Amino acid sequence: DTGVSQNPRHKITKRGQNVTFRCDPISEHNRLYWYRQTLGQGPEFLTYFQNEAQLEKSRLLSDRFSAERPKGSFSTLEIQRTEQGDSAMYLCASSLDGLSNQPQHFGDGTRLSIL
Amino acid sequence: GQQLNQSPQSMFIQEGEDVSMNCTSSSIFNTWLWYKQDPGEGPVLLIALYKAGELTSNGRLTAQFGITRKDSFLNISASIPSDVGIYFCAGGDPGSSNTGKLIFGQGTTLQVKP
Numbered sequence: 019d020t021g022v023s024q025n026p027r028h029k030i031t032k033r034g035q036n037v038t039f040r041c042d043p044i045s046e047h048n049r050l051y052w053y054r055q056t057l058g059q060g061p062e063f064l065t066y067f068q069n070e071a072q073l074e075k076s077r078l079l080s081d082r083f084s085a086e087r088p089k090g091s092f093s094t095l096e097i098q099r100t101e102q103g104d105s106a107m108y109l110c111a112s113s114l115d116g117l118s119n120q121p122q123h124f125g126d127g128t129r130l131s132i133l
Numbered sequence: 134g135q136q137l138n139q140s141p142q143s144m145f146i147q148e149g150e151d152v153s154m155n156c157t158s159s160s161i162f163n164t165w166l167w168y169k170q171d172p173g174e175g176p177v178l179l180i181a182l183y184k185a186g187e188l189t190s191n192g193r194l195t196a197q198f199g200i201t202r203k204d205s206f207l208n209i210s211a212s213i214p215s216d217v218g219i220y221f222c223a224g225g226d227p228g229s230s231n232t233g234k235l236i237f238g239q240g241t242t243l244q245v246k247p
Contacts, residue, residue, distance in 0.1 A: 022175070049233055060137075060221050060237030061176065074232055109175055113233055121166055122235060124175035 022125035024110050030131045031100060038096045039128040043112030050093050051122060052085055053109040054078065061109050067093060097130075105132045139222050139238030146212055147246050154220060154241040155206040162224030165198050165205040166235065170219045179220075180207070212245050219243070 023042040031037055043050045048069050053061035064083070065075045069090035079085075082100075087093040097104055107129050111122040139156045146152060156165070164183050168176035180191050182198035182205060189196055195208045205222055219242050223235040 024175075051233070051235075053235075058240075060139075060223075060240055061235070062237070063234050066232060066234065074234065111175075111235075120233075121164075121178050121181040122233065123178060124168075126173070126175040129173075 022110055022112055022123055024108075024125035024128050026128055027126065028129050028131075030133065032133050033100055033102060035100055036096065036098045037100060037130060038094055039108055039110075039130075040092060040094050041110030041112075041125060042092045043110070044123060047112035047114050047123075048090065049113045049115065049120075049122075050087055051111040051113075052093070052095055053111065053124075055107040055109055055127070056105075064095075100130075100132050102132045105130055137222060137224055137236055137238040139241055141241060142239065143242040143244070145244045145246065148212060148214060150212055152209040152212055152216070152243060153206060154222075155204060156222030156224075156238045157204040158224055158236075159203065160224070160227050161202040162227055162236075163202070164225035165196070166223045166225060167194075167196050167205070167207045168221045168223060170221060170240075176221055209243075212243075214245050214247050217243060217245050 025040045051066040052064040055061040067087040082098045085095045107127040109127045111124045113122045114120040137158050166181045167179045170176045180196040185202050186200045187198040193210045219240045221240050222238040
């Protein structure tokens with residue numbers, strides 16, 4: 019197993035277009051997290067899944083954002099009608115379970131640029 | 134909302150020097166983690182702390198979970214050029230939650246002069 023995998027690594031799109039990112043967590047990790055990171059800042063929590071259930075969403079996750087994890091394995095994050103403010107690095111992380119002694123491991127992110 | 138104050142914001146040191154950075158919060162966290170991030174990559178876990186007062190080492194890195202659960206520090210001894218990068222602290226499970234959600238500091242940028 020090679021860790022958390024995210025695709026694509028880079029996405030450039032015009033404002034108003036829809037984009038979708040994919041995250042493949044470490045196998046057997048049942049928790050999956052999405053974060054957003056803007057330049058010069060630390061990552062900010064967006065949402066997380068316990069298996070296929072989406073259990074918490076940040077208020078940063080507007081109605082244009084939707085995340086799914088249909089079979090409790092990979093996850094997708096879709097942004098509809100992209101805006102310039104959506105430009106950021108979108109990071110995915112996974113952990114083995116919800117106990118506090120299981121740290122999150124991050125993928126290398128998808129960098130989104132809105133023209 | 135919850136915030137972590139990480140300091141210093143940046144450091145420029147000579148190779149071989151020791152480095153210390155810290156993170157404080159007005160909120161209690163149940164876990165503290167330290168990550169390092171290189172340009173264009175995701176954060177890589179360095180040290181995870183799970184108990185108040187815990188002191189943990191990973192090679193030249195040492196980190197402590199503050200006794201009040203509101204702070205943590207990271208020390209790097211005998212710095213080398215590959216230590217260059219951005220170091221983030223993250224508090225996990227604020228209050229009594231069990232979501233695993235992490236709150237990150239703003240990062241400390243470390244530059245090492247050979």
